[in-house]
Amino acid sequence: MTVKIELPNNIKYDINIDELKQIKLNRKVVVVTNPTISALHLEYLLKHLEAKELSVVTIPDGEQYKNMQTIEMILDHCFENRLDRKSLLIAFGGGVIGDMTGFAASLYQRGIDFMQIPTTLLSQVDASVGGKTGVNNKFGKNLIGSFHQPIEVNIDPSFLKTLPKREFAAGVAEIIKMAVTFNKEFFVWLEENALDDEKNLATAIAKSVQTKAWVVSQDEKEQGIRAALNYGHTFGHVIENETNYNTFLHGEAVGIGMVMANAVAVEIGLMTQKEAQRVIELLKKYDIPTAYNIADAESFYAHFFLDKKSSDNKIKFILPKGIGDCVITDEIEKENVIKILKGFNH
Amino acid sequence: MTVKIELPNNIKYDINIDELKQIKLNRKVVVVTNPTISALHLEYLLKHLEAKELSVVTIPDGEQYKNMQTIEMILDHCFENRLDRKSLLIAFGGGVIGDMTGFAASLYQRGIDFMQIPTTLLSQVDASVGGKTGVNNKFGKNLIGSFHQPIEVNIDPSFLKTLPKREFAAGVAEIIKMAVTFNKEFFVWLEENALDDEKNLATAIAKSVQTKAWVVSQDEKEQGIRAALNYGHTFGHVIENETNYNTFLHGEAVGIGMVMANAVAVEIGLMTQKEAQRVIELLKKYDIPTAYNIADAESFYAHFFLDKKSSDNKIKFILPKGIGDCVITDEIEKENVIKILKGFNH
Numbered sequence: 001m002t003v004k005i006e007l008p009n010n011i012k013y014d015i016n017i018d019e020l021k022q023i024k025l026n027r028k029v030v031v032v033t034n035p036t037i038s039a040l041h042l043e044y045l046l047k048h049l050e051a052k053e054l055s056v057v058t059i060p061d062g063e064q065y066k067n068m069q070t071i072e073m074i075l076d077h078c079f080e081n082r083l084d085r086k087s088l089l090i091a092f093g094g095g096v097i098g099d100m101t102g103f104a105a106s107l108y109q110r111g112i113d114f115m116q117i118p119t120t121l122l123s124q125v126d127a128s129v130g131g132k133t134g135v136n137n138k139f140g141k142n143l144i145g146s147f148h149q150p151i152e153v154n155i156d157p158s159f160l161k162t163l164p165k166r167e168f169a170a171g172v173a174e175i176i177k178m179a180v181t182f183n184k185e186f187f188v189w190l191e192e193n194a195l196d197d198e199k200n201l202a203t204a205i206a207k208s209v210q211t212k213a214w215v216v217s218q219d220e221k222e223q224g225i226r227a228a229l230n231y232g233h234t235f236g237h238v239i240e241n242e243t244n245y246n247t248f249l250h251g252e253a254v255g256i257g258m259v260m261a262n263a264v265a266v267e268i269g270l271m272t273q274k275e276a277q278r279v280i281e282l283l284k285k286y287d288i289p290t291a292y293n294i295a296d297a298e299s300f301y302a303h304f305f306l307d308k309k310s311s312d313n314k315i316k317f318i319l320p321k322g323i324g325d326c327v328i329t330d331e332i333e334k335e336n337v338i339k340i341l342k343g344f345n346h
Numbered sequence: 347m348t349v350k351i352e353l354p355n356n357i358k359y360d361i362n363i364d365e366l367k368q369i370k371l372n373r374k375v376v377v378v379t380n381p382t383i384s385a386l387h388l389e390y391l392l393k394h395l396e397a398k399e400l401s402v403v404t405i406p407d408g409e410q411y412k413n414m415q416t417i418e419m420i421l422d423h424c425f426e427n428r429l430d431r432k433s434l435l436i437a438f439g440g441g442v443i444g445d446m447t448g449f450a451a452s453l454y455q456r457g458i459d460f461m462q463i464p465t466t467l468l469s470q471v472d473a474s475v476g477g478k479t480g481v482n483n484k485f486g487k488n489l490i491g492s493f494h495q496p497i498e499v500n501i502d503p504s505f506l507k508t509l510p511k512r513e514f515a516a517g518v519a520e521i522i523k524m525a526v527t528f529n530k531e532f533f534v535w536l537e538e539n540a541l542d543d544e545k546n547l548a549t550a551i552a553k554s555v556q557t558k559a560w561v562v563s564q565d566e567k568e569q570g571i572r573a574a575l576n577y578g579h580t581f582g583h584v585i586e587n588e589t590n591y592n593t594f595l596h597g598e599a600v601g602i603g604m605v606m607a608n609a610v611a612v613e614i615g616l617m618t619q620k621e622a623q624r625v626i627e628l629l630k631k632y633d634i635p636t637a638y639n640i641a642d643a644e645s646f647y648a649h650f651f652l653d654k655k656s657s658d659n660k661i662k663f664i665l666p667k668g669i670g671d672c673v674i675t676d677e678i679e680k681e682n683v684i685k686i687l688k689g690f691n692h
Contacts, residue, residue: 008355009354009355068414068418072414072483075483075490076485079483079485079489082651106492107490107491107492108489108490109489109490109491110478110479110480110488110491110492110493111492111493111567132456133456134456137418137421137425139422139425142456143425143454143455144421144453144454144455145453145455145456146452146453146456146457146492147456147457221457305428
């Protein structure tokens with residue numbers, strides 16, 4: 001199955017959801033991966049790759065290495081292998097690999113092509129679509145980066161067979177996010193179908209990718225509707241930060257963040273208690289955490305302000321409007337949020 | 347005088363060539379400058395700036411600090427001052443400041459606005475137009491960077507009164523470059539007029555900016571004609587590299603590089619000896635160096651290959667076709683170039 005992406009400024013590329021086909025590239029290629037993925041799947045990938053020259057750079061595994069030092073490591077490898085402006089980087093791994101490979105590609109000689117071959121569910125449904133690249137720094141997550149679209153995305157669901165259960169569930173959280181904010185029909189489908197079935201899984205990946213592709217095509221640079229993809233993230237980022245990025249996977253934090261956003265939505269009358277409960281049930285079906293203990297609501301609230309999405313000291317919230325629709329607003333009263341944060345104890 | 351830039355993808359901005367007007371900005375602003383410019387002109391600038399919040403980050407002066415460490419210094423300042431996505435960076439200085447400020451702006455939260463207020467002739471006529479940003483690394487110059495257009499460029503020729511004579515001449519070299527490659531009429535005007543006259547100087551800046559703006563509007567990402575702006579640079583970069591960036595100013599190296607390119611153009615019949623001589627005379631009129639001692643022609647030639655402009659191991663040369671026109675070619679025989687390099691002793 002192929003999803004065609006068309007962005008403004010004549011950018012077009014395909015997202016192929018299928019078993020990996022033979023990829024022939026008449027250019028210099030560098031594959032960026034990490035030791036975990038390399039051990040599990042690199043041999044399989046290299047069997048499917050033909051290039052003029054090919055090398056692999058293995059970067060350390062983990063969010064804590066998502067920084068400028070690792071970017072320079074990738075770039076140095078590219079310079080040492082004398083990549084030129086027609087060369088190609090391939091991101092082979094999860095979201096961290098994808099974000100960093102895309103970022104390095106956007107910087108190398110002011111921008112070369114890159115291809116995504118995502119190996120985790122989260123990166124297949126989310127990070128591989130949309131062209132956001134970047135790294136973390138001491139001030140927060142993804143605060144340094146660029147917009148750089150891949151030339152092609154190849155999603156092979158068979159990579160997911162080796163994915164740890166928690167990571168799989170974290171990916172499902174992003175799928176649910178997509179359904180809650182944009183696609184009621186998809187949400188109902190998710191309630192009625194199980195993703196342990198291979199065919200259902202491929203369908204869910206395709207539906208998510210299609211939804212995200214549609215959103216990004218409307219608003220590549222996140223000046224409007226694209227911000228809705230951050231549903232659950234405003235809260236999720238604070239949770240990740242408070243727990244030093246070592247307690248929850250990103251998708252898990254987003255799952256909890258969605259439950260928090262829903263509680264605010266219920267509080268101000270955008271969503272019924274029953275609809276919020278349906279989201280919680282769907283999350284629980286995949287063992288995605290929905291509870292978090294907020295030690296200090298005021299401190300949690302203060303954390304919002306270094307988030308990229310807030311400007312002029314206003315916090316931008318993405319709140320569901322029932323199921324399948326949402327609003328982006330920076331006019332939620334602090335009291336409403338604090339009340340929810342104080343009472344949050346699911 | 348205002349030059350209007352219109353680029354593909356609906357990017358538009360003005361280049362104002364005039365005494366600095368009052369600039370009112372209803373957003374957070376960070377001015378990026380260096381100690382030299384700060385001492386000479388910061389007070390004057392700040393008198394003309396009104397912003398919601400304003401701070402200044404002073405970075406070390408010199409090409410050797412044009413690296414990722416300095417970029418991180420600028421970014422850290424921005425994070426510490428809690429810039430948001432609506433904030434603005436102002437590049438206040440020469441080309442190094444401009445390239446780095448633009449680069450930092452392109453990276454901060456995946457891209458915020460920046461304004462150019464260039465203070466050297468070189469940056470006024472060249473670096474401030476076109477949106478190329480970047481830094482050097484151990485592999486070469488400007489090898490890491492992005493394309494990021496300013497929202498406005500304010501060129502105040504009065505800053506040039508404090509510019510050292512050599513730096514002024516280096517800027518004139520880029521003006522001559524523009525005339526040789528694209529504008530015969532302008533070249534003749536330069537032969538007939540002197541730039542120590544204030545009015546002539548403003549005219550020459552405007553003509554250069556207009557020419558470059560036209561080129562960039564045709565080809566923002568340098569996939570075609572824009573490469574012609576690198577006339578003199580293929581050779582110039584090697585000269586700078588061989589002399590460890592401490593002997594010639596960039597514009598001076600480009601001046602010598604132009605003379606080398608002309609010699610190749612004469613060798614293959616694109617230019618007459620007389621035309622090449624006219625370019626040399628014009629360069630000499632401003633004491634721009636035209637001579638360089640090549641120790642080893644083969645080693646000089648080998649240096650071309652890490653240049654960004656070469657792909658697939660072909661070297662892209664920009665050679666004048668008479669005066670006022672040029673060709674971009676990667677089909678010059680190595681022997682022709684080596685012959686010129688061996689004989690180069692102007």
